[in-house]
Amino acid sequence: MGRTCCVVGCYVRSHDRRGKKIDNGLSFYCFPAWKQNEGSHVSDVSKRRRMAWISAIRRKDILFANIPRSLKVCSKHFHSGKPAYEMDEFHQDWAPTLHLGHSEVTATVSDRYGRRQRRHNLRESEGGKNEQNNMNEDERDGVQEDSEEEGYGEQAEAGAAEEEHVDQAEARGVEEEECRDQTETDEPAAKTLRADCQFCEQNSAEITRLLQENSELRSELTKFKMDEEFFKDNTEKVQYYTGLPCFAILLSMFTTVKPFLPVAKKLSQFQMVLLTLIRLRLDLPIQHLSHIFNVSPRTLSATFADTIDVLYARLTPLLYWPERHCLQATMPHQFLEAFGMRIAIIVDCFEMRTERPSNEMACAQSLSRYKGTHTMKYLIGFTPQGQISFVSKGWGRRASDKHITENCGLLNKLLPGDLVLTDRGFNVQDSVGMMCAELKIAAFTTSGCQLAAKDVEGTRVIAHLRIHVKRVIDSLRNKYTLLHNTIPISLLLPCKDEEFTLLDKIVNVCCILVNMCPSVVVRPDETEKCAC
Numbered sequence: 001m002g003r004t005c006c007v008v009g010c011y012v013r014s015h016d017r018r019g020k021k022i023d024n025g026l027s028f029y030c031f032p033a034w035k036q037n038e039g040s041h042v043s044d045v046s047k048r049r050r051m052a053w054i055s056a057i058r059r060k061d062i063l064f065a066n067i068p069r070s071l072k073v074c075s076k077h078f079h080s081g082k083p084a085y086e087m088d089e090f091h092q093d094w095a096p097t098l099h100l101g102h103s104e105v106t107a108t109v110s111d112r113y114g115r116r117q118r119r120h121n122l123r124e125s126e127g128g129k130n131e132q133n134n135m136n137e138d139e140r141d142g143v144q145e146d147s148e149e150e151g152y153g154e155q156a157e158a159g160a161a162e163e164e165h166v167d168q169a170e171a172r173g174v175e176e177e178e179c180r181d182q183t184e185t186d187e188p189a190a191k192t193l194r195a196d197c198q199f200c201e202q203n204s205a206e207i208t209r210l211l212q213e214n215s216e217l218r219s220e221l222t223k224f225k226m227d228e229e230f231f232k233d234n235t236e237k238v239q240y241y242t243g244l245p246c247f248a249i250l251l252s253m254f255t256t257v258k259p260f261l262p263v264a265k266k267l268s269q270f271q272m273v274l275l276t277l278i279r280l281r282l283d284l285p286i287q288h289l290s291h292i293f294n295v296s297p298r299t300l301s302a303t304f305a306d307t308i309d310v311l312y313a314r315l316t317p318l319l320y321w322p323e324r325h326c327l328q329a330t331m332p333h334q335f336l337e338a339f340g341m342r343i344a345i346i347v348d349c350f351e352m353r354t355e356r357p358s359n360e361m362a363c364a365q366s367l368s369r370y371k372g373t374h375t376m377k378y379l380i381g382f383t384p385q386g387q388i389s390f391v392s393k394g395w396g397r398r399a400s401d402k403h404i405t406e407n408c409g410l411l412n413k414l415l416p417g418d419l420v421l422t423d424r425g426f427n428v429q430d431s432v433g434m435m436c437a438e439l440k441i442a443a444f445t446t447s448g449c450q451l452a453a454k455d456v457e458g459t460r461v462i463a464h465l466r467i468h469v470k471r472v473i474d475s476l477r478n479k480y481t482l483l484h485n486t487i488p489i490s491l492l493l494p495c496k497d498e499e500f501t502l503l504d505k506i507v508n509v510c511c512i513l514v515n516m517c518p519s520v521v522v523r524p525d526e527t528e529k530c531a532c
Helices: 040-057 109-139 146-224 235-242 247-260 269-282 286-293 297-318 324-329 333-339 360-366 401-407 429-433 453-479 502-515
Strands: 028-030 072-074 343-354 373-382 388-391 419-422 438-441
Touching: 235 247, 235 269, 247 269, 247 297, 269 286, 269 297, 269 502, 286 297, 297 502, 324 343, 333 453, 343 401, 343 453, 360 373, 373 401, 373 453, 373 502, 388 502, 401 429, 419 453, 429 438, 453 502
Parallel strands: 343 419, 419 438
Antiparallel strands: 028 072, 343 373, 373 388
16 A cells, blocks of 8 residues: 655655555654553553654644544655654654745754753863873973963963853853753643643543433433332232232342343343233233334344243142142131031133134144134132142133033042032042042032922022132232233143143143232232332
8 A cells, every 4th residue: 555744745655656666765654652651651651752753743634533544754854864763762764854845844853852962072172182281281391480380370261260150150141041942842731731621621521421412321221121120019010910019029030030040132031031021911002012122033032932831830829729728727607607617729810812823633622613613622620728739720611510520630639528619510529539528519409309409508508608719719810911912822732742822831830820810709808008
């Protein structure tokens, strides 16, 4: 690449227009750098040298803070053909001095260097003459008269005084000249320094403004970013987006599953849990959630499935069959008055609409003629306190309640003497009897006969208590609206190497989240408040 001298009026080039190198014996040198990391002395000297070069070239487009490396100075502008050593500040080639293209030439370093050399040479020559005179005086022989010696001494003293006076005058002149040269040299440097100070002040003010603006923008962004700070100390947001009663419970659940969550690039672990709860709670479309969390729909779907797996695996202990003594110790009074302490579980089924399966067999098993759509059925068991203690896997709508009860594993949890409260469709007295338990079911008429007064009273009591079952199911479906709307067929596919579908895990997770909320059967006292 061709090089050109940047001095005004200097047209020296390293290559001609055809790109052929010109053999003119000249070299090109970059502007000296300001070395700030090599000590204070080197920093000061290198800064003064850079300013001296800028002052010597005198081009308005050359600024101290920004000098391109393409700007170079040729060897024509140095006495020795190249710049001097950077620490030799008094050398004549410490900065360019020759053929600078302007007439306003002030005293330069080279001028002071020349005068300094002349004074040094003059002192050396005078010292040599004095030594030679002393030697000649020592070689003289003969006896001189006292009068001659006195005259010679007076003449020598007069000469020495005169010489001393001349030296003092010369010294004063040299000092004045040096002061004048120093003043003339420092004037452009001072102007450049003042310009640099103004530039630094402007930069400092701009940096301060940008830092303040950055802080304000971060504060505004935090208000809309879906993270811990967004929900902290705001129970209303927690209840709306997650369905949980308060932030303390949300944070406790997150702390439990955090070590098992995968690490994502664009989403924090809290956001992974949050988007899962938001989808369960509000059933927002995947596309809408991807815009909220600034990820692709594919990434969000994969994150939702992974988080459901972790929640299902780590929170399943909250969905448990309680011990008999625990049930008896916390039995609500309405159940205690009707059936004593024998009730172990209340069983019912609820259905969810699904998309039409492409498989004909699955389509026939899930079709509901009563509702005119395809549904999945789940058997759920509740304790008298209103806590969900059992959830079966999903079954097609054509499966009967009796078949689901006998094949879902519920009967294996019964103990001798337990009482199971069900609806009319659960005609499983024989199966429950095999476990030495009792099934309590509402009476119904056969062959047009009326119910006996005892059966009517028993049916009334059962119906009154089963209202709580409907309330729990309604709370589950209304709190997490994903279960209330049509389920995509993709959620009905079995998970890899598992017998459960993703919908089975979703139903279990929703039941666990409902258990984290206050019971709809046993209302807390008005004096009791959430500790968080």
